[in-house]
Amino acid sequence: MSIFINGTGNISPQKTFDADSFLKDVMVPRGARLTCIEPDYTGWIDPKAIRRMSRIIRMGVASGLLALKQAGIQQPDAIITGTGYGCLEDTGLFLSKMIANNEQALNPTPFIQSTHNTIGSQIALGLQCMAYNQTYAHKAFSLESALLDAIMMLDEKNDMNVLIGGVDEVTGISHDIFRRFGFFRHDAKQGEGAAYFLLAKREGQNAYARVR
16 A cells, blocks of 8 residues: 655754755754754744644644645544653743742643644644644654544545644753653754654655654
């Protein structure tokens, strides 16, 4: 069975979002954290909604919408996301507030947006997409799990367009915790990013690659 990647969207520590400037100027990493180079989101997300979104959600939504645009698809038949740790910024914010406020009078918004499935849900809400929506949180194997789910789905139904992606972020709190636990080698760098792909059995006009 062959599956085609008909559209992609990628936000990374390099200039990978805009096709016109894709990797033209390679950024030399400094320090142990690789932070994403984010695009201007106003062309992709409602400005009112941007203010309510954390950084990882903005990255995921914009990447997913770019993949759909490149494939010429307005509504996917499924949205499948893989993330190792979910929305760490909102998680850290909620836990910090919980400690500072002695577990009293907490704002529930950071907790709601800290769940792993927030990214895929926000893409669906923006598109008003009621189709299958799944998030896999299998650490380093999250994207592979999302891809396997998409492959099984496309094997059953030939005419589907499935949007899959992998999204993870690095925050100051999470990086310090991982380093303290010895997750990195001495000279290792920790990166982040958001990448979505539009998969289908039908080869699109601008197909990037084929998955066998």
